[in-house]
Amino acid sequence: MASQSSTLVIGSTGLVGSFILSTLLSRSSSSSSPSASSSSSGSSPVYTISRRPPKPAGANLTTILDPDLTSWPSKLTSISPAPTTVYSALGTTRAAAGGIQNQWKVDHDANVELAKAAKSAGVKNFVFISSAGTRGVLAGRAPYSQMKNGVEDTITSLGFEGAAIILKPGFILGQREQVRWAEEKGQGVVRALGRWVGLGWQDNFGQEAEVIARAAVKAGRMAEEGKVPGGKKVWVIEGGEIVKLGRDEWKDRPLLAGTPSGPVPPFPLRMSGPVIAGFGRGSKELGIPTANIPVDTSSPSSASSTPDQWLNSTPSGVYFGYASLKLPADHPDRNISNSSSSKWEVYPMVMSIGYNPFYKNTVRSAEVHILRRFSADFYGSQMRLLITGYIREEKDYEGLDALIRDIEFDCEVARRSLEREGWRAEKVDAGGWLLQEEEDDGEGEGNGKGNIEGGKL
Numbered sequence: 001m002a003s004q005s006s007t008l009v010i011g012s013t014g015l016v017g018s019f020i021l022s023t024l025l026s027r028s029s030s031s032s033s034p035s036a037s038s039s040s041s042g043s044s045p046v047y048t049i050s051r052r053p054p055k056p057a058g059a060n061l062t063t064i065l066d067p068d069l070t071s072w073p074s075k076l077t078s079i080s081p082a083p084t085t086v087y088s089a090l091g092t093t094r095a096a097a098g099g100i101q102n103q104w105k106v107d108h109d110a111n112v113e114l115a116k117a118a119k120s121a122g123v124k125n126f127v128f129i130s131s132a133g134t135r136g137v138l139a140g141r142a143p144y145s146q147m148k149n150g151v152e153d154t155i156t157s158l159g160f161e162g163a164a165i166i167l168k169p170g171f172i173l174g175q176r177e178q179v180r181w182a183e184e185k186g187q188g189v190v191r192a193l194g195r196w197v198g199l200g201w202q203d204n205f206g207q208e209a210e211v212i213a214r215a216a217v218k219a220g221r222m223a224e225e226g227k228v229p230g231g232k233k234v235w236v237i238e239g240g241e242i243v244k245l246g247r248d249e250w251k252d253r254p255l256l257a258g259t260p261s262g263p264v265p266p267f268p269l270r271m272s273g274p275v276i277a278g279f280g281r282g283s284k285e286l287g288i289p290t291a292n293i294p295v296d297t298s299s300p301s302s303a304s305s306t307p308d309q310w311l312n313s314t315p316s317g318v319y320f321g322y323a324s325l326k327l328p329a330d331h332p333d334r335n336i337s338n339s340s341s342s343k344w345e346v347y348p349m350v351m352s353i354g355y356n357p358f359y360k361n362t363v364r365s366a367e368v369h370i371l372r373r374f375s376a377d378f379y380g381s382q383m384r385l386l387i388t389g390y391i392r393e394e395k396d397y398e399g400l401d402a403l404i405r406d407i408e409f410d411c412e413v414a415r416r417s418l419e420r421e422g423w424r425a426e427k428v429d430a431g432g433w434l435l436q437e438e439e440d441d442g443e444g445e446g447n448g449k450g451n452i453e454g455g456k457l
């Protein structure tokens with residue numbers, strides 16, 4: 001499994017680089033666990049070197065901050081063990097750099113030195129985000145092309161043990177942090193033309209930044225698995241191939257679930273109960289630990305709830321929302337100060353309700369994957385779930401890898417969906433149930449059963 005590999009992202013605060021980072025974080029980690037021993041098996045270390053902290057976050061992310069670009073190569077070689085794959089989307093614009101010479105230092109010199117450092121450190125694969133159209137007779141003379149070509153030539157000649165991968169996308173669409181007027185115009189034109197002449201045209205000239213990032217990560221993964229087409233040591237990826245790797249290969253699943261403004265009825269739904277052991281496959285086989293919560297469909301577990309109705313009328317499937325945990329006082333991940341009024345901590349989560357068709361379970365289960373990593377288990381702790389929305393139906397799969405890929409994608413959908421304003425925990429849990437010290441009716445927690453309530457908030 002790719003979990004043994006580690007990666008470094010350079011340029012992680014830029015448009016494509018930040019997508020590369022979030023893609024890597026969503027595919028390699030988002031581990032949560034009631035079973036700490038195996039939580040590490042699902043998480044591959046991801047490093048960044050940057051001037052400012054990158055936006056995407058993850059428990060397996062180590063950020064190295066250094067304002068001095070020229071010291072980044074030594075920072076790279078000090079990472080131990082050396083990353084398996086380095087992604088560089090490092091680049092700036094002439095205007096932002098304050099002239100072509102300064103841009104050259106970033107786009108060319110820094111990339112060249114980093115590639116050399118990577119090779120000397122034993123990095124196996126180097127993925128470089130370059131640019132389309134730098135090799136034409138005329139274009140090749142432009143300073144911008146020369147910068148990119150210089151880096152490409154260096155990477156090609158270094159002879160990486162795995163592969164040197166060069167992506168040459170056209171326009172990069174998306175919202176840059178710094179909105180640049182000219183580029184905005186360019187994007188508008190590309191989008192408009194794309195709509196007008198059909199997506200095929202747009203695919204070739206203006207791949208979305210996210211598609212580029214996914215293509216880069218997909219290509220990097222293929223190199224790690226020894227699956228570069230034709231066993232090439234230098235793999236140049238352009239136009240339609242970027243789209244194929246970055247869009248088609250990722251199945252076209254939407255990255256967001258639910259309406260933009262927030263949950264709609266019957267959501268949010270509530271469940272609560274103690275964390276119990278499942279079959280233990282989540283940690284061992286999937287590298288995606290799950291905290292199970294009792295699903296008692298046989299009898300209502302509190303006077304006010306009607307689990308039969310709730311659960312029977314709720315389709316099996318994958319859901320997302322928030323989990324709050326009351327960890328024991330000596331738990332290493334407890335982040336509560338003694339003075340805190342609530343002993344509950346809230347985390348984003350993704351969960352499945354159903355029979356796990358891949359494993360052909362005969363009983364219905366509710367399994368929660370909390371989107372943060374724990375260093376010790378928390379079986380027996382009380383857990384509350386605020387289920388805010390539905391992602392997809394449960395499926396059977398040809399193999400374990402496909403199940404893992406889909407769950408990792410679910411994690412990304414949950415994370416992104418919950419980041420939206422109307423989905424924040426404070427908004428969807430306006431009554432503060434997740435943090436409330438005790439249940440209103442005092443029932444349902446600590447009795448070994450699960451509680452399920454629907455449409456009551």
Ligand SMILES: Cc1cc2nc3c(=O)[nH]c(=O)nc-3n(C[C@H](O)[C@H](O)[C@H](O)COP(=O)(O)O)c2cc1C
Binds near residue numbers: 281318351
């Ligand atoms: C977000 C998420 C999505 C899941 N989707 C599926 C699915 O589509 N099909 C399936 O058979 N199991 C699915 N599962 C369930 C896993 O197979 C299950 O967590 C795993 O078997 C571990 O169960 P265990 O802890 O009882 O061993 C999903 C689990 C999670 C957390």
